[in-house]
Amino acid sequence: MSLETKDVRKAFGGVVALDGATVKFREGQVNALIGPNGSGKTTFFNCVTGMIRADSGQITYAGQDITRKAPHAIARAGVGRTFQLCRVFPRMSALDNVLAAVRPGGLLGGLRGARHRAEVDRARGWLTRLGIEHLIDVEARNMSWGQQKLLELAGVLMGEPATVLLDEPAGGVNPALLDRIGTLVRELNAEGRTFVIVEHNMDLVMSISDHIVVFDRGRPIAEGPPSLIRTDERVLGAYLGV
Numbered sequence: 066m067s068l069e070t071k072d073v074r075k076a077f078g079g080v081v082a083l084d085g086a087t088v089k090f091r092e093g094q095v096n097a098l099i100g101p102n103g104s105g106k107t108t109f110f111n112c113v114t115g116m117i118r119a120d121s122g123q124i125t126y127a128g129q130d131i132t133r134k135a136p137h138a139i140a141r142a143g144v145g146r147t148f149q150l151c152r153v154f155p156r157m158s159a160l161d162n163v164l165a166a167v168r169p170g171g172l173l174g175g176l177r178g179a180r181h182r183a184e185v186d187r188a189r190g191w192l193t194r195l196g197i198e199h200l201i202d203v204e205a206r207n208m209s210w211g212q213q214k215l216l217e218l219a220g221v222l223m224g225e226p227a228t229v230l231l232d233e234p235a236g237g238v239n240p241a242l243l244d245r246i247g248t249l250v251r252e253l254n255a256e257g258r259t260f261v262i263v264e265h266n267m268d269l270v271m272s273i274s275d276h277i278v279v280f281d282r283g284r285p286i287a288e289g290p291p292s293l294i295r296t297d298e299r300v301l302g303a304y305l306g307v
């Protein structure tokens with residue numbers, strides 16, 4: 066079930082966001098994708114999830130070519146993601162947000178009776194797991210930024226993805242929540258989920274990752290376990306400009 070890209074290129078006008086990105090993220094691992102701002106990390110997620118189309122190159126997931134697949138097909142294949150700028154419905158409750166994540170547009174009309182109750186139970190389960198069950202009836206706009214990020218993640222997990230892509234999960238959240246996110250990722254990974262995490266908080270990245278890929282200018286410049294990446298001169302160079 067590894068996620069692999071081969072020579073993926075994506076340009077926006079004259080800006081080359083991905084410049085021949087060849088990457089392999091292994092099944093069952095917590096993978097991190099790090100690199101300076103503008104190095105193409107979010108564009109990589111957008112291409113992998115079908116939200117934008119790569120100009121060239123190939124993307125495979127679990128041995129299946131997903132290069133030209135639509136976002137819903139890639140989600141169905143088992144890849145879920147969160148967004149750097151957190152996507153929730155501000156005027157909907159936490160419960161409705163999580164339900165909407167798996168039944169877009171079909172909130173009230175979709176399921177009835179026992180099946181609806183089962184979905185509500187599952188949604189409640191994820192909210193509890195993420196520690197925000199007390200906010201179940203609260204509208205997303207009345208939650209803190211960190212709580213909204215957990216809510217978004219609960220929605221993603223409702224889809225039971227085998228692989229979860231997180232775009233800066235720790236960005237703008239307080240230190241206590243940071244710890245919770247780290248613990249959660251390790252727990253969910255122990256249950257069999259694969260992660261790819263874009264994150265700037267190096268303490269978090271180094272403490273939870275099995276494998277790290279470092280991007281610079283749209284392609285990987287280094288990869289390996291935290292112990293190796295920590296001292297890699299190319300990585301220090303890309304970050305510090307030395």
Ligand SMILES: Nc1ncnc2c1ncn2[C@@H]1O[C@H](COP(=O)(O)OP(=O)(O)O)[C@@H](O)[C@H]1O
Nearest residue numbers: 077080081082101102103104105106107108109
């Ligand atoms: N939709 C877009 N239109 C134009 N340029 C874009 C778009 N998305 C990203 N870029 C550019 O592509 C480069 C990579 O961006 P991005 O993938 O967001 O980097 P990162 O997530 O690593 O910070 C940047 O120069 C950015 O300005």
Ligand SMILES: [Mg+2]
Nearest residue numbers: 106107108149
């Ligand atoms: Mg980004």
